[in-house]
Amino acid sequence: GESVGLHLPTLSVQEGDNSIINCAYSNSASDYFIWYKQESGKGPQFIIDIRSNMDKRQGQRVTVLLNKTVKHLSLQIAATQPGDSAVYFCAENSAGGTSYGKLTFGQGTILTVHP
Amino acid sequence: DSGVTQTPKHLITATGQRVTLRCSPRSGDLSVYWYQQSLDQGLQFLIQYYNGEERAKGNILERFSAQQFPDLHSELNLSSLELGDSALYFCASSPGNLNSPLHFGNGTRLTVT
Numbered sequence A: 001g002e003s004v005g006l007h008l009p010t011l012s013v014q015e016g017d018n019s020i021i022n023c024a025y026s027n028s029a030s031d032y033f034i035w036y037k038q039e040s041g042k043g044p045q046f047i048i049d050i051r052s053n054m055d056k057r058q059g060q061r062v063t064v065l066l067n068k069t070v071k072h073l074s075l076q077i078a079a080t081q082p083g084d085s086a087v088y089f090c091a092e093n094s095a096g097g098t099s100y101g102k103l104t105f106g107q108g109t110i111l112t113v114h115p
Numbered sequence B: 001d002s003g004v005t006q007t008p009k010h011l012i013t014a015t016g017q018r019v020t021l022r023c024s025p026r027s028g029d030l031s032v033y034w035y036q037q038s039l040d041q042g043l044q045f046l047i048q049y050y051n052g053e054e055r056a057k058g059n060i061l062e063r064f065s066a067q068q069f070p071d072l073h074s075e076l077n078l079s080s081l082e083l084g085d086s087a088l089y090f091c092a093s094s095p096g097n098l099n100s101p102l103h104f105g106n107g108t109r110l111t112v113t
Helices: none
Strands: A010-014 A019-024 A032-038 A045-051 A056-058 A062-067 A072-077 A086-093 A103-105 A109-114 B005-007 B010-013 B019-024 B031-038 B042-050 B053-057 B064-068 B074-078 B087-094 B108-112
Touching (some): A019 A086, A032 A072, A045 A062, A045 A072, A072 A086, B005 B087, B010 B019, B019 B108, B031 B074, B042 B064
Antiparallel strands (some): A032 A086, A062 A072, A086 A103, B019 B074, B042 B053, B064 B074, B087 B108
């Protein structure tokens, strides 16, 4: 079936380093991708999104890269801070106009930032 | 603060019981979504409503139902509860008529004993 992401990996970095979180998706029909951050006890928080007609999008300290050829999505966080420690999820929408919010989530990546 | 409000935050109930989870979307959003988050299944889409009408369904059990009211708040009803229904239930909202981020509430943690 359709799936996004891999089993739950972990990433441990030092404060100030750049972090890269990766995600693989399987549905070539997906046209919209989102990265979420989830802290303990909270709901997923929107970080950045990208449409399939783009291959890169930048936000504040974050960049999302989309490689449709290999169905790969990555989130780059610059100058990672302890407050960035959380679980990061990629999500895709392959439902198109039938449901703009029917997202398929990856399993998540645990990011730990050490001071 | 996402602007999406969910109540209650915690719910503990017994097997066989029925519960109702409530969600108020962000101001201006017409669509609400329900997601379930469990340790073994991750975040799973359950159902979407748009302006009072059901728009899309995911792997929602027949024991579960939802509705969206004229004031756009939504309720998720879970009945004949089983131990395996223990999970976090999230509501999210968005404008619903274009690709845009979903904004999630902080969830309801349901524990079935």
